[in-house]
Amino acid sequence: MMDPFALIGVPRKLDLEEAEIERLLLEASQIHHPDNGGDQDLFLKIRLAGEILKSPAKRVRAAIECEGLSFDERGEIPDKVMEHFSNVASVLQKVDSFVSERSKALSSLGKAVLDARVPGLKADLEEVISNLNELKSAMVARFKSFDKRGWSECEVEMSEVARGLIFLTKWAAQLREANGKLFEALLGG
Amino acid sequence: MSEVIIGIDLGTTQSAVAVVDSGFPLLLADLEGRSLVPSAVWYSKKGEIKVGHEALRFAGIEEVHTSVKSLIGRRASESEGRLTPDGRINTAAGPKLPEEVSAEILAVLKQIAENRLETEVTKAVLTVPAYFHDGQRAATKEAGRLAGLEVVRILSEPTAAALCYGLDRLDESSQVAVFDLGGGTFDVSVLEMREGVFEVSSTSGDTDLGGDKFDEVIAEFAARKFGRDLRDFEAMERVQWISEGRRVKLALSDAEEATYRIPFTGEVPVSRKAFQGLMKPFLARMESCCRRAMLDAEVTGKDLAAVVMVGGSSRIPMVKDRVAAIFEQEPDLSQHPDEAIARGAAIQAGILAGTIREVLLLDVTPLSLGIETMGGLMNVLIPRNTTIPCRAGEMFTNAAEGQESMKVKVLQGERELAKDNWELGSFEVRFEPDRRGQARVGVEFRIDADGILSVLARDVARNIDTVIKIGSAAVDVKEAKVEQMVSESVEFAFEDMNARVFEESRLKAEELLPAVEVALEQAGSLLTPKEIARIQEARERVEKAIEERKVSELKVSVEQLDEVTESLAAMLVEEATKAIFSNPQD
Numbered sequence: 151m152m153d154p155f156a157l158i159g160v161p162r163k164l165d166l167e168e169a170e171i172e173r174l175l176l177e178a179s180q181i182h183h184p185d186n187g188g189d190q191d192l193f194l195k196i197r198l199a200g201e202i203l204k205s206p207a208k209r210v211r212a213a214i215e216c217e218g219l220s221f222d223e224r225g226e227i228p229d230k231v232m233e234h235f236s237n238v239a240s241v242l243q244k245v246d247s248f249v250s251e252r253s254k255a256l257s258s259l260g261k262a263v264l265d266a267r268v269p270g271l272k273a274d275l276e277e278v279i280s281n282l283n284e285l286k287s288a289m290v291a292r293f294k295s296f297d298k299r300g301w302s303e304c305e306v307e308m309s310e311v312a313r314g315l316i317f318l319t320k321w322a323a324q325l326r327e328a329n330g331k332l333f334e335a336l337l338g339g
Numbered sequence: 340m341s342e343v344i345i346g347i348d349l350g351t352t353q354s355a356v357a358v359v360d361s362g363f364p365l366l367l368a369d370l371e372g373r374s375l376v377p378s379a380v381w382y383s384k385k386g387e388i389k390v391g392h393e394a395l396r397f398a399g400i401e402e403v404h405t406s407v408k409s410l411i412g413r414r415a416s417e418s419e420g421r422l423t424p425d426g427r428i429n430t431a432a433g434p435k436l437p438e439e440v441s442a443e444i445l446a447v448l449k450q451i452a453e454n455r456l457e458t459e460v461t462k463a464v465l466t467v468p469a470y471f472h473d474g475q476r477a478a479t480k481e482a483g484r485l486a487g488l489e490v491v492r493i494l495s496e497p498t499a500a501a502l503c504y505g506l507d508r509l510d511e512s513s514q515v516a517v518f519d520l521g522g523g524t525f526d527v528s529v530l531e532m533r534e535g536v537f538e539v540s541s542t543s544g545d546t547d548l549g550g551d552k553f554d555e556v557i558a559e560f561a562a563r564k565f566g567r568d569l570r571d572f573e574a575m576e577r578v579q580w581i582s583e584g585r586r587v588k589l590a591l592s593d594a595e596e597a598t599y600r601i602p603f604t605g606e607v608p609v610s611r612k613a614f615q616g617l618m619k620p621f622l623a624r625m626e627s628c629c630r631r632a633m634l635d636a637e638v639t640g641k642d643l644a645a646v647v648m649v650g651g652s653s654r655i656p657m658v659k660d661r662v663a664a665i666f667e668q669e670p671d672l673s674q675h676p677d678e679a680i681a682r683g684a685a686i687q688a689g690i691l692a693g694t695i696r697e698v699l700l701l702d703v704t705p706l707s708l709g710i711e712t713m714g715g716l717m718n719v720l721i722p723r724n725t726t727i728p729c730r731a732g733e734m735f736t737n738a739a740e741g742q743e744s745m746k747v748k749v750l751q752g753e754r755e756l757a758k759d760n761w762e763l764g765s766f767e768v769r770f771e772p773d774r775r776g777q778a779r780v781g782v783e784f785r786i787d788a789d790g791i792l793s794v795l796a797r798d799v800a801r802n803i804d805t806v807i808k809i810g811s812a813a814v815d816v817k818e819a820k821v822e823q824m825v826s827e828s829v830e831f832a833f834e835d836m837n838a839r840v841f842e843e844s845r846l847k848a849e850e851l852l853p854a855v856e857v858a859l860e861q862a863g864s865l866l867t868p869k870e871i872a873r874i875q876e877a878r879e880r881v882e883k884a885i886e887e888r889k890v891s892e893l894k895v896s897v898e899q900l901d902e903v904t905e906s907l908a909a910m911l912v913e914e915a916t917k918a919i920f921s922n923p924q925d
Binding site: 337 | 533536538623624626627630631634690691699700701726728729730788841842843845846888
């Protein structure tokens with residue numbers, strides 16, 4: 151198991167600023183880029199480490215593994231995250247069915263009637279996104295305490311947070327994609 | 340002196356070659372002082388070849404091959420009849436691959452560079468549209484090889500333009516967008532420039548959108564006015580009409596109205612407004628790509644320090660207006676639209692040759708790379724906009740005892756269904772004989788700095804890598820049955836919680852469960868107890884899966900319920916048909 155913290159020289163803690171990670175990643179990328187005579191394998195490892203550290207979900211997971219502890223990806227998911235599952239699913243479904251109906255509509259009037267649904271959909275999307283963001287911030291806020299107590303002391307909590315964050319990240323990506331589909335459908339003429 | 344590496348912009352309508360001299364990128368001109376070479380090739384029956392301005396002298400008299408770039412790395416089915424079934428262009432000198440025709444243009448550019456630099460040139464950086472997929476990049480690289488050039492890098496065009504724009508702004512830290520609308524392709528990229536490091540944040544585009552299309556719609560418009568259809572025209576006549584369309588398009592950039600003229604046929608006035616109407620769908624597609632790129636980079640127009648416009652078609656006023664509206668700022672027109680890309684290629688060549696030291700480029704892969712999974716879905720391994728070079732690993736395991744191999748389809752694109760994406764090809768993973776789920780082979784996907792894929796199979800036990808050859812995709816052959824595949828990875832494990840799949844299956848279950856109830860009441864007596872038991876069992880399985888929110892279980896169980904109720908459904912239909920046709924008086 152590689153240690154992403156060591157690879158790009160980031161302090162070994164969870165509570166990190168993204169700008170700080172970015173800066174160190176850029177520095178390391180610059181030095182080890184193959185175009186600058188760097189080693190390609192090392193460069194790939196550095197980029198991978200950067201991806202891991204920049205994502206809070208992957209960062210906690212890496213921390214667990216760095217401690218030599220095992221991460222159970224099938225374990226329990228925090229209730230607070232599960233509560234949002236149906237909301238995410240239903241708003242994604244709504245966007246999908248809008249996009250599909252929109253693409254099948256043949257008349258401008260038919261399209262116009264459908265387009266009237268867009269502001270509502272957009273608001274729904276934004277609401278779910280903002281709820282997820284709030285939850286994410288709350289989970290990331292616990293990083294400080296994990297650092298303070300020592301990672302090996304909070305294995306179970308960290309695993310649970312990691313699993314929760316993985317879902318939040320995944321859903322956020324799906325929601326962003328749905329947002330993109332929404333305007334693509336509108337611009338589709 | 341360090342070795343010379345030239346930068347080449349191999350464009351759809353014209354090409355150029357540049358080199359870095361004392362830290363500054365210079366375009367190289369031919370003996371007549373012209374630095375843009377039309378991307379046109381003429382062949383005689385005897386095999387004589389003319390390129391560029393010399394080739395265009397034959398235009399309208401004999402066949403001249405232009406816009407070959409839109410065919411490179413494409414399949415016959417994507418070429419609107421311009422390629423033979425085996426992917427070649429019919430020329431007077433016989434069928435030729437698009438990369439062979441492009442190589443003629445590259446050879447001329449190489450010659451221009453050698454004349455100007457008075458030295459042999461063997462290495463080059465070639466540019467391609469950012470949105471070119473693996474096949475198009477590989478074919479472009481091959482064209483370079485055929486022209487006697489070692490292609491040291493395939494560079495994305497908007498990235499090249501950004502290098503050219505940013506070279507004298509190295510001390511600035513800012514985010515910029517590059518809007519590149521050329522003769523055949525459209526790209527838009529968002530980049531971050533920090534202390535000489537150019538990092539691409541996102542890129543989007545359309546490889547079938549550019550000036551050529553605009554010429555064509557004007558020609559179509561004119562043809563309709565004469566009650567004719569451009570599609571019915573002979574090749575030569577079509578070329579004539581489209582090139583008149585081009586002339587009118589150029590004129591409309593300065594004038595409010597232009598006249599479309601075809602000798603012995605007549606004239607049609609074309610107003611800017613009419614042109615605007617014809618451009619509407621293209622402008623919408625452009626806007627869609629721009630918004631996608633901003634969304635992916637997580638920026639808004641206000642975050643961007645500049646929107647740099649390059650490519651010949653960025654001269655069209657309504658394109659400029661639309662760009663200003665989308666990005667909420669006046670576009671930056673400081674770069675020469677036809678020269679910036681070649682200059683940028685020369686800068687990257689300088690970086691690789693070591694003559695430019697203060698600049699570094701971190702580019703991305705424009706398209707997501709994935710494999711086809713069970714059910715015909717695309718499983719993304721490397722998401723779009725990942726910095727290259729990059730790699731991703733995937734574990735494959737045998738789905739049945741004694742299974743010897745598995746076919747894996749490799750895809751590029753953004754669509755959820757595998758069939759909607761571009762198929763790079765497929766390869767076989769070979770297993771050692773073992774119990775189900777025990778044989779495991781790790782496969783590594785690497786995208787190099789050229790954006791080109793290679794695949795390695797890793798024997799985990801012995802730590803040996805073997806390069807896997809990807810067979811090119813069969814042309815438009817629908818396989819009767821996609822081979823079943825099980826792939827396991829960390830991400831895949833979480834497919835269990837895929838909200839979209841869950842919701843789809845849940846909706847189907849909601850339709851099926853009450854239907855089963857009704858159907859059993861009406862036709863249950865016609866079934867054997869065994870059949871009824873199977874239906875009940877499947878129904879309970881679905882209900883349980885909904886309750887436990889198990890996505891993959893729900894998907895499978897709903898499919899099972901669908902299957903076991905098939906005969907019940909058929910019986911109901913039969914009963915209903917009987918009822919309609921039977922005579923109640925009987």
